[in-house]
Amino acid sequence: MTPQPNPQAGAAVKAADRAHVFHSWSAQGLIDPLAVAGAEGSYFWDYDGNRYLDFTSGLVFTNIGYQHPKVVAAIQEQAGKMTTFAPAFAVESRSEAARLIAERTPGDLDKIFFTNGGAEAVENAVRMARLHTGRTKVMSAYRSYHGATSAAINLTGDPRRWPSDTASAGVVHFWGPYLYRSPFHSETEQQECERALQHLEDTIVFEGPATIAAIVLETIPGTAGIMTPPPGYLAGVRALCDRHGIVFVLDEVMAGFGRTGKWFAADHFDVTPDLLTFAKGVNSGYVPLGGVAISAEIAETFATRPYPGGLTYSGHPLACAAAVATITAMEDEDIVGQAARLGSDILGPALAELAERHPSVGEVRGTGAFWALELVRNRETREPLVPYNASGEANAPMAAFGAAAKKNGLWPFINMNRTHVVPPCNITEAEAKEGLAALDEALTVADEHTAQ
Ligand code: PMP
Numbered sequence: 053m054t055p056q057p058n059p060q061a062g063a064a065v066k067a068a069d070r071a072h073v074f075h076s077w078s079a080q081g082l083i084d085p086l087a088v089a090g091a092e093g094s095y096f097w098d099y100d101g102n103r104y105l106d107f108t109s110g111l112v113f114t115n116i117g118y119q120h121p122k123v124v125a126a127i128q129e130q131a132g133k134m135t136t137f138a139p140a141f142a143v144e145s146r147s148e149a150a151r152l153i154a155e156r157t158p159g160d161l162d163k164i165f166f167t168n169g170g171a172e173a174v175e176n177a178v179r180m181a182r183l184h185t186g187r188t189k190v191m192s193a194y195r196s197y198h199g200a201t202s203a204a205i206n207l208t209g210d211p212r213r214w215p216s217d218t219a220s221a222g223v224v225h226f227w228g229p230y231l232y233r234s235p236f237h238s239e240t241e242q243q244e245c246e247r248a249l250q251h252l253e254d255t256i257v258f259e260g261p262a263t264i265a266a267i268v269l270e271t272i273p274g275t276a277g278i279m280t281p282p283p284g285y286l287a288g289v290r291a292l293c294d295r296h297g298i299v300f301v302l303d304e305v306m307a308g309f310g311r312t313g314k315w316f317a318a319d320h321f322d323v324t325p326d327l328l329t330f331a332k333g334v335n336s337g338y339v340p341l342g343g344v345a346i347s348a349e350i351a352e353t354f355a356t357r358p359y360p361g362g363l364t365y366s367g368h369p370l371a372c373a374a375a376v377a378t379i380t381a382m383e384d385e386d387i388v389g390q391a392a393r394l395g396s397d398i399l400g401p402a403l404a405e406l407a408e409r410h411p412s413v414g415e416v417r418g419t420g421a422f423w424a425l426e427l428v429r430n431r432e433t434r435e436p437l438v439p440y441n442a443s444g445e446a447n448a449p450m451a452a453f454g455a456a457a458k459k460n461g462l463w464p465f466i467n468m469n470r471t472h473v474v475p476p477c478n479i480t481e482a483e484a485k486e487g488l489a490a491l492d493e494a495l496t497v498a499d500e501h502t503a504q
Contacts (some may be wrong), residue, residue, distance in 0.1 A: 054097050055090065062087040062099025076200075077212070091118035094479045096463070104458065105487045107475050108465040112274065112306050113337035115421075116378055116387055117476035123338055126377030130370050139166075139366040149372035152379045153334065153345065156315045159324030161345035165359075166367030170305035170331035171199025173342040174268065176361050177327045178203045180346065181266035181299035183360075184353045188221075189259060191252075191298075192268045193228035194235075197275035198303055207268050210276055211441045226255045228269065230279045232415045232426060233434065241282035249288040261296035266327075271317035274306035277470055278417060278424035286323045293326075299350070300325045305342065309333030310382055310477045313392030313420030320419070326350055335378045341371035382477075391420040391477035398481060399423055399473060402488045412437060412498035423473040427453070429503050436469035437501060449501035456497040462490035 065087040075083060089099045094117050097103040109115065116123065130145055137143050150164040165180075167173045178190055192198065194209035205216045206223045227235040229248040236247035256264060267289060273279050286302075293300040302325035307317035311333055314320055318328070327350065331342030365371075382388060395418065403423055407413040414428035427437040427450070437449050450466055457464040457471075465472040475487065 054095075054101070054103050057101035058089070058099050062089065065099070093117040093119070094476050094483050102461070104461055104463040105475075105483060105490070106463050107473055107487050107491070108463055109421075109474050109476050110337055111332070112311070112465070112472075112474045113332035115310050115333035115391075115477045116336045116381060117478055120336065120378070120381060122381045123336065123374055123377040126373050127338060127370060130373035134369050136365075137369055139362060139364070143367070143369050143372070145369045145372040145376055146367040149367075149375040149379075152376060153330070153343070156379070157328055157345040158316060158318050160348045161324065161328050162348065163346040163351040165344045165346060165361075166372070167331070167342040167344070168340045168363060168365050168368070168371075169199075169342045170303075170329065171201040171204040172363065173305065173329035173331055173344050174198045174204040174207065174301075174303060175201055177268065177301045177303075177329050177344045178207075178266060179361055180327060180344065180350055180354075180359070181301060184299060184350050185265045185297065187263055187265040189224055189264045190222060190266045190268060191224045191226060191255070191259070191264060193270075193273065194225050195228065195230060195276035195279070196270055196273050196303075197306075198268060198270075199305075224255065224259055224264075226252055228273065228279070229281050229285050230277070231282070232279075232417075242284075245282040245285045245288065248282075248285060249292070252289065253292055256292060256296055256298070261298070264296065264298050266299040266301050267293055268301040268303060270303045270305075270307065271321070272307045272312065272419075272422065274422070274472075275467060277426065277467075278422055278472060280417060280419060281321070283321075286318070286321045290323050290325075299327060301327045301329065303329045305329055305331045307422065309379075310388040310391050311420060311422050311474075313388065313395050315388055333378075335371060335374035338374040338378070339368065339371035340365075341368065341375055343367075385478065387478045394475075394477065394479065394484065395420040395423070398484050399488075402485075403473065406488070406492055406495060410492075410495040410499055411502045412495055418473070421475055421477045421479070425471050425473065427469050427471065427498050429501065437498060438469050440468060442468070449498060452501070453494050453498040457490055457494035460490035460493050462487050462494070464491070464494070 153164050154162045192207040196209040198204045198207040229244045231244045238244035308330045326347045328345040335341050403416045407416045412427045415426045429435045438447050454466050
C-alpha cells in the first residue's frame with residue numbers, strides 16, 4: 053500500500069507549504085512540517101518512504117482510521133448526486149445523519165444543530181444556553197479545551213486561552229477533579245469527588261446562581277490529560293445544574309463517537325446533559341462536521357422563537373453523507389465494541405506493564421482508545437518530566453521522547469509532559485502491539501531524564 057518514495061515531489065510540496073501556508077498554533081519560522089504522501093487505516097507515510105503508525109488519530113478524529121472504503125465510496129456517491137445545498141432545505145444525507153446521531157445520543161437529545169467543527173458547536177451551545185435561561189455567565193473547568201473561536205477559547209482552561217482571555221465577558225473557571233495532581237489535596241477518589249463538587253457549588257453561590265447560564269464540561273477532559281472523573285462527579289454536577297436552573301453542556305467533541313468504548317462518554321456515567329457538543333469522530337473528520345444535540349426542553353424554547361445562529365455550510369450534504377457512512381460502518385463492524393476491547397484487553401494491561409518498567413511513567417489512565425501516560429522526573433514527588441507549558445530547551449526531554457518514537461515508526465501524541473495513546477478505534481491487535489513496542493523503546497529515552 054505504501055507507494056514508491058518520491059523525494060522530489062515531497063520537496064515541492066514542502067517548498068510551497070513553507071512559502072504560503074500559515075500554520076495554526078505555530079511560530080511560522082520555527083516549524084518543519086512533515087510532507088505527507090498518503091494514509092490508510094492506522095498508518096500514514098511521507099515521500100521518502102517512511103511509514104508511521106498513527107497513535108494520534110490525526111487530532112483524535114480518525115476513529116475509523118484513514119480512507120475507510122465505505123466512507124470514501126459514500127462521499128464519492130454523494131458528490132455525484134448532490135455535492136452541496138443550502139442549510140434551510142431538507143436534504144437526505146442531512147436528515148439521515150441527524151436521525152442516526154439522535155438515536156445514539158443519551159436521553160432526549162433528539163434535535164441536532166449542525167456546524168462545521170467543534171468550536172462552532174461550543175459557541176452555539178453557549179448561545180442556546182444564554183437564550184434559554186436569559187442569563188449570561190458561563191462556567192468551565194481549568195485543564196480543558198473547547199476550541200479556538202471567541203467564546204470557546206475563553207472557556208478553554210489551558211494556556212492557549214491566555215492571549216485571547218478578554219474576548220468575551222462572563223466566563224468563570226473552576227477546578228475539576230484530577231486526583232493525580234489534586235487541586236483539593238485529596239487522597240481518594242471519593243474525597244476528590246466530594247471536594248470538587250463542594251468547590252463548584254461554592255463558586256456557583258458566590259458568582260450568583262441566577263446569573264449563570266451554563267456549565268460547560270468535557271465529559272472526560274481530553275487535550276488536558278484524559279482525566280476520567282471519579283464516580284458520582286458528573287451526576288453531582290447534573291444535580292447542581294438542576295438545583296440552580298443552569299444548562300448542563302457536555303463537550304464530547306473528542307470523547308464522543310466510540311472513542312471511549314461507548315457511543316458517548318456520558319454513557320459510562322449514566323448522565324444526560326441538556327446540550328451535547330460533538331465533531332471529530334462523527335465522520336472521522338473526512339469532511340468537516342460538528343454539532344449540538346439538544347434536549348426537548350431547550351428545543352421547545354426555539355419552537356416559535358427563531359434561533360439566531362447558523363453557518364453557510366451547516367449540515368453540509370457531503371459531510372453528512374460521510375457521517376451516515378461512518379456511523380453505519382461503526383455499527384456494522386462493531387467499532388465501538390472494538391474500542392472497548394482495545395482498552396480492556398490490550399492497551400490497559402500493556403500500558404500498566406510499561407508503567408511498571410519505566411521510571412518516567414508517573415500514571416497511566418484511560419479507557420477504550422483514549423489513554424494518557426503522565427511522564428515525570430520523579431515518581432515520588434510527581435514532578436513533571438518538563439515544566440508546565442515548557443518550550444525550547446526546557447521541553448527537550450519530551451522532544452527527545454517524541455523523536456525516539458518517530459525513529460521507530462510511531463507517531464505519538466504529545467501535550468506538555470504527557471503522551472496520549474489515542475489510535476483509531478479499529479486499530480488491529482498486531483498494529484497496537486507494534487506501536488506499544490515502539491513506545492516502550494521511546495520511554496527508555498524519557499527514563500534518561502528522570503532523577504530518582
Ligand atoms: N472541544 C473539545 C473537547 C476538543 O477536543 C476540541 C478540539 N480538540 C474542540 C472542542 C474544538 O474543535 P475544533 O477544533 O473542531 O473546532
